[in-house]
Amino acid sequence: MSSHDWSRYEVEAIVADYLSMLASELAGTPYNKTVHRRALMPALNNRSDQAIEFKHCNISAALLDAGFPYIGG
Numbered sequence: 001m002s003s004h005d006w007s008r009y010e011v012e013a014i015v016a017d018y019l020s021m022l023a024s025e026l027a028g029t030p031y032n033k034t035v036h037r038r039a040l041m042p043a044l045n046n047r048s049d050q051a052i053e054f055k056h057c058n059i060s061a062a063l064l065d066a067g068f069p070y071i072g073g
Helices: 008-027 033-044 049-065
Strands: none
Touching (some): 008 033
């Protein structure tokens, strides 16, 4: 595994956090993506904001392809 690959732990952490934000969005409860991202960074080997946003886009795309709701924006 290269140093750029996401570990299983990192993927599980970011997906869990993404689903938390999605639940808030679907419930109409305000949330702050930046606050979530910053809180998640230590669990993600301090990956960059851009890396985290790109992974969020990947998660959104997978949900969209499966016909599930995803985070807007």
